[in-house]
Each structure stands twice: as structure tokens, then as C-alpha cells.
Amino acid sequence: MRVSTENNKTVTKAGKIKAIKGMNDILPPHSAQWEWLEDKVRQLMARFAYQNIRTPILENTGLFIRGLGEVTDIVEKEMYSFEDRLNGEQLTLRPESTAGVVRAVVEHTMLYEGGKRLYYMGPMFRHERPQRGRYRQFHQIGAEALGFPGAEVDAELILLADALWKELGLTNVRLELNSLGQPEERKAHRAALITYFEAHADQLDEDASRRLHSNPLRILDTKNPAMKDLVEAAPRLLDFLGEASLAHLHTVQSILDAAGVAWQINPRLVRGMDYYNLTVFEFITEQLGSQGTICGGGRYDGLIEQIGGKPAPAVGWALGVERVLELLKEQGAAPSPVAPDVYAILPSASVLPAAFRVLQPLRAQGTSVQMHTPTQAGEGMGSMKSQFKKADASGARYALIFGEDEVSRGCVTVKSLRDGQGQQQEYAMAQVSEWAAILKSTP
Ligand code: ATP
Ligand code: MG
Numbered sequence: 001m002r003v004s005t006e007n008n009k010t011v012t013k014a015g016k017i018k019a020i021k022g023m024n025d026i027l028p029p030h031s032a033q034w035e036w037l038e039d040k041v042r043q044l045m046a047r048f049a050y051q052n053i054r055t056p057i058l059e060n061t062g063l064f065i066r067g068l069g070e071v072t073d074i075v076e077k078e079m080y081s082f083e084d085r086l087n088g089e090q091l092t093l094r095p096e097s098t099a100g101v102v103r104a105v106v107e108h109t110m111l112y113e114g115g116k117r118l119y120y121m122g123p124m125f126r127h128e129r130p131q132r133g134r135y136r137q138f139h140q141i142g143a144e145a146l147g148f149p150g151a152e153v154d155a156e157l158i159l160l161a162d163a164l165w166k167e168l169g170l171t172n173v174r175l176e177l178n179s180l181g182q183p184e185e186r187k188a189h190r191a192a193l194i195t196y197f198e199a200h201a202d203q204l205d206e207d208a209s210r211r212l213h214s215n216p217l218r219i220l221d222t223k224n225p226a227m228k229d230l231v232e233a234a235p236r237l238l239d240f241l242g243e244a245s246l247a248h249l250h251t252v253q254s255i256l257d258a259a260g261v262a263w264q265i266n267p268r269l270v271r272g273m274d275y276y277n278l279t280v281f282e283f284i285t286e287q288l289g290s291q292g293t294i295c296g297g298g299r300y301d302g303l304i305e306q307i308g309g310k311p312a313p314a315v316g317w318a319l320g321v322e323r324v325l326e327l328l329k330e331q332g333a334a335p336s337p338v339a340p341d342v343y344a345i346l347p348s349a350s351v352l353p354a355a356f357r358v359l360q361p362l363r364a365q366g367t368s369v370q371m372h373t374p375t376q377a378g379e380g381m382g383s384m385k386s387q388f389k390k391a392d393a394s395g396a397r398y399a400l401i402f403g404e405d406e407v408s409r410g411c412v413t414v415k416s417l418r419d420g421q422g423q424q425q426e427y428a429m430a431q432v433s434e435w436a437a438i439l440k441s442t443p
Contacts, residue, residue: 069274133291339395
């Protein structure tokens, strides 16, 4: 295939190809924090009995238009959409995962036997202005409970997120709650909103004027500080809710109270997608500047039917991985990079077979081993001095020295790299794995 590189911002003058703006490489050692977070999430999801689901990154564009709503930031201006050159189909890189999960649940009749608790992790794509905490490829971890109508499931999901913050050691995360009620209740509120905003038409920005009649609720979701006061004084949806909606909200609140999780009502919290009803919530921090929402979610009882399934209730949330990791860093709670247990020093290539024979079982046993490997062809293994320097830099606790002498006697030398005295001791090769087992059990 011929590809023109003209007007292509990812190709530099020198002809190097760079990553696309707003799409980041995640490199070591930082990538270890991603793995650490993902491990914690997997363990926690298992404890709440949520099962993993993996859906494609590309979906039919119609899924998002139907699922998210036409008059939303995402559908109006943030989607990466293109035509499949081969069959003309309109495709979109997923901007979020709920619509895809619901599509999969419907397609595979997963609710046939009752409700499902699911979670996912992965990249999402939105064409936004890149800045701290806002990227074009970013990552979400999300949890969805489908087929359960009760407020206790809303509460369970909120408690799941709260448990994750605790598991990660995050503090200063605030929970905001609101209820979007039911479509009927929103209709009355919508009329009141339009009357109110029409009376202040001169204060509306471009987005808001455009949405005044198509989706006035969305105006409450504005990020424009100039409209803050106006939005603050707008009619509150909470005042339009009937008994059943209020009771649902109160049940969520009382479970959170019983569990000792603090919450605040934010009557202007409406969330960015059209599919929400009843409970909506966000976890917010003040420590990340204006990109302070680390997790958001709510109930979306209408979406499954909207996407062509048999009507069924659902509720879920998604968190932004980059923002959570940034907050961990901000709070000094991010784990330090993991160093290998052992660095293998190899004075000459002749000891390689013996080294592999010893190191393979060590690794099988769970010891992490970095083997010294020269980077220049034809220059041998390098001096012992330079190998020890690399061993120190690796952060390993011990060096395993495969000296020719020792190896010929069936032995290796273990040298401590961290006790300051460089204590060393010789072991028969057959005993190294016993030594490693003891090493694993001592911090
Ligand atoms: P925002 O109001 O910040 O644009 P949103 O309402 O569009 O967020 P959601 O669609 O609810 O966000 O996504 C859930 C979470 O994913 C957000 O709370 C945030 O942590 C994260 N997130 C959303 N968009 C981005 C992005 N462009 N870059 C990084 N993280 C993001
Ligand atoms: Mg957004």
C-alpha cells in the first residue's frame, strides 16, 4: 500500500516517525506501575465476583451514536471514525466501553440466565485537546452490573470503586452523587431548564446555545467557567423527582452510610452520556488540577433496549487509568519499580551452558533473574568490574557469580549486593535452588 506522508505531523523533517499526538508510549520502568494497578484490579474484581470481558476496540459507528446520544461531546466532536476502505462500513475506535459491552451482552444473550457482573480494561480513543490527564488514547478500567434493578447494586459498584482506592492507598478522593430520575421526570425538568436558559440566552456559549433545544441537560455538564454561575442557579433535576426515584437514591445513600463511605449530593452532576438514569456518581480529587474526575458512572436502564436487546436494567462505572496513576504519584503512593532478585555474572562465554542449567530452575521456582548479556558483538562478556556495575544498577539483591573455577567444581558464588559488606558464599549448583527458596521467603 502507498501512503502519503505529506501533511503528516507524525513524520519529522529527519524522516523519523513519531507517535500520534495525544497517544503515549507506556515505557519501563513506569509500565510496572500499570501492571501493579492491573493486578490489584483483577484481585479486587474477583473478590466482588466480577468477571472479565474483552470486546473489540473497533465497533460500528452506529453503536456509539445510538448508545451515547447524538448531542454529546463524544459523538459530536471526539470520535475517531473512518470508512473501511474495503467494504465501505463506517467504523469508530471505541471512545468508551459500555456500549460495546452492552452490544456483546445482547449479541450473546448473556442475560438469559440472569444478571451479569463484568469488568474490562483497555484503551479508549477521543479526539480531545491533549493536556495533563486528557489524552487521545487513554485507558479505562470499568465495571458493569447488568440485569439487576436494585439500588443495592448501585451501592455495591460504588463500594467496589471505594475498595479499590483503599487497596491502592489513595486518599482525598471525594464521592459526588446525584439522581437523573426517569425520562418522564426529566421531561418536566427539561421544560423548566429551557425556560430558564432562554431567559439568559445572552450568557450562553456556542455549545450551550446549540444544545438549548436539543439537549439542555447537557448544558449543566459544561466545562466553561464563564457559565458556572448561570448553571449553578439553574432548576435542579432533584426537585422534579418522584417518590420512587428519591427512594432509589436514599437506598444508595443509606447503604453507603452503613458502609462508612462519605458522599455529597451534587445536583448539577449529569455525566457526559445520554444513557444514564437514576443514580449517577463521580469520584473527584482536588490534586489533579482541572482533570480531577478519576472515575464516573451510573445507572443506564434504557441502554440495553436502545441497542436492540430485551429491556434490562444496568449500572456501571469507568475510571481513567492515567489519572489514577498520576494521583498515586502525586500522593507518593505509587510503588517503586521492581528489581530482579538476582543478577547473574558470567566472566566468560564458556560458563553459559552451566548458567542456563542453574538459572532455568531458579526462574521456574519464582526467582527473578537478570542475566548479564554483552551489547557489543565480538567483545566478550566484559570485565568483572563492568558486570558488577550493571548488577548494582539493576537493583538486584544478590549476584550469582559463575566463575570458571567454581563452575568446573560444580559450584557458584552468591554475593550480597545490598548488605554493604559484599558478603559472599559458595554453593554447590544443586543447592542453589534451596538458597533461592529461602531468599524468596525473606524480605
Ligand atoms: P471529562 O469530564 O474529564 O471529559 P468524561 O465525563 O468525558 O470526563 P467518562 O466518559 O465518564 O469521562 O470517562 C470516565 C473516566 O475516564 C473519567 O472520569 C476520566 O478519569 C477518564 N477520561 C475520560 N476522558 C479522558 C481522556 N481524554 N484522557 C484521559 N482520561 C480520560
Ligand atoms: Mg469528556
